[in-house]
Amino acid sequence: MGQSIRIIGAPMDYGADRRGVDMGPSAIRYAGLADGLSRAGVDPTDSGDLSIPRAEERDPDAKQPSRGNAKFLREVEDVCTRLADRVEQTLADGEFPLVLGGDHSVAIGSMQGSSRDADLGAIWFDAHADLNTPETSPSGNVHGMPLAATLGRGTFEDQAWATAPRVREGSIAYVGLRSIDDRERKLLRDSEMTAFTMADIDEQGMTSVVETALDVATTDTDGVHVSLDLDWLDPKTAPGVGTPVRGGVTYREAHAALETVSRRHESGGILRSMDVVEVNPILDEGNETATLAAELAASTFGKRIL
Ligand SMILES: NC(=[NH2+])NCCC[C@H](N)C(=O)O
Ligand SMILES: [Mn+2]
Numbered sequence: 142m143g144q145s146i147r148i149i150g151a152p153m154d155y156g157a158d159r160r161g162v163d164m165g166p167s168a169i170r171y172a173g174l175a176d177g178l179s180r181a182g183v184d185p186t187d188s189g190d191l192s193i194p195r196a197e198e199r200d201p202d203a204k205q206p207s208r209g210n211a212k213f214l215r216e217v218e219d220v221c222t223r224l225a226d227r228v229e230q231t232l233a234d235g236e237f238p239l240v241l242g243g244d245h246s247v248a249i250g251s252m253q254g255s256s257r258d259a260d261l262g263a264i265w266f267d268a269h270a271d272l273n274t275p276e277t278s279p280s281g282n283v284h285g286m287p288l289a290a291t292l293g294r295g296t297f298e299d300q301a302w303a304t305a306p307r308v309r310e311g312s313i314a315y316v317g318l319r320s321i322d323d324r325e326r327k328l329l330r331d332s333e334m335t336a337f338t339m340a341d342i343d344e345q346g347m348t349s350v351v352e353t354a355l356d357v358a359t360t361d362t363d364g365v366h367v368s369l370d371l372d373w374l375d376p377k378t379a380p381g382v383g384t385p386v387r388g389g390v391t392y393r394e395a396h397a398a399l400e401t402v403s404r405r406h407e408s409g410g411i412l413r414s415m416d417v418v419e420v421n422p423i424l425d426e427g428n429e430t431a432t433l434a435a436e437l438a439a440s441t442f443g444k445r446i447l
C-alpha cells in the first residue's frame with residue numbers, strides 16, 4: 142500500500158465575496174478524487190467535512206469588518222482553529238492531510254496545523270499573492286490574506302490562531318502570479334519570499350520554475366506545504382473560480398508542475414500537507430474545474446501518463 146492520504150473537507154466561504162466555494166469539497170469528491178488517488182497508488186480515506194455554519198446563520202454584522210478591514214474574521218478563526226487541530230492530528234497519526242476548500246483562507250488553518258511540529262516550507266500555486274493584511278486589503282476578503290496571517294503581519298501580529306512561527310518567509314515560493322494589488326506589491330517586494338510570475342514561467346518553463354520553487358521550500362525545512370488555488374489556471378481551463386484572472390497556467394503546465402512536485406516527493410518524501418481551494422461549482426461548467434482539481438491531486442501523488 143502507498144502513502145495514507147486523509148481527505149479533510151473545509152467547506153468555508155467566509156473569506157470570499159462570491160458564494161459557492163463552500164460546495165467545492167463535494168464537487169471535488171464527486172469528480173472522483175478518492176478513485177484517482179487510489180489509481181495513483183496511494184491509499185485515501187475520507188474523514189468528511191468540518192461542520193461550518195452558513196454565513197446566513199452567523200451574525201449579520203460579521204460581514205462588517207471589525208478588526209481592521211477583514212470580513213468574517215472571527216468565523217474564519219473558528220474554522221481554521223479546528224482545521225489546524227485536524228491537520229496536526231492527521232500528521233500525528235502518520236497520515237497525509239489533503240484539505241479541500243473552501244476559499245483560500247482555509248490555508249491559514251492547514252499551515253498552522255502542519256507547522257506545529259515542523260519547520261514548514263510552502264509552494265503557493267496561485268494567480269494572487271494572498272499577502273494583504275486587513276490594513277492593505279482592497280476587498281476585506283480574508284482569502285486574499287492567508288499568507289499575511291501565517292506570517293503574522295499587520296493585524297495578525299497578535300493572532301496566535303493564525304500565525305505559524307515555523308513557516309519562514311524565505312521558505313515560501315509563489316508560482317504563477319499575475320494579479321497583485323498595489324500595496325501588496327510593496328509587501329511582496331520587501332519580503333524574503335521567492336515569487337515566480339507568469340512571465341517567469343514564459344521564460345524559464347514550468348518544470349524549471351517548479352524545481353527552483355522546490356529548492357526554496359525544502360531548504361532548511363522539515364517538509365513542504367502545497368497550496369493549490371484553482372484560479373492559478375487560465376479561466377478557459379478552470380472557469381469555476383470566484384476571482385478569475387486571464388493569462389493563467391495551461392492544462393499541461395499544471396500537470397507538469399504537480400508531476401515535478403510528485404517526483405521530488407517520491408524520491409525524498411518532501412511533502413507534508415496540501416490544500417486544494419477556490420473551486421466554485423456555481424460558476425463552473427460541467428464540474429470541469431473540480432475534475433481538474435481531482436486530477437491535479439492525483440498527479441501530485443504519482444499518477445503518470447505511462
Ligand atoms: N485566494 C484568492 N482567490 N484570493 C484573491 C484575492 C484578490 C485580491 N488580491 C484581494 O485581496 O481581495
Ligand atoms: Mn487566487
Ligand SMILES: [Mn+2]
Pocket residue numbers: 245267269271284370
Ligand atoms: Mn489564493
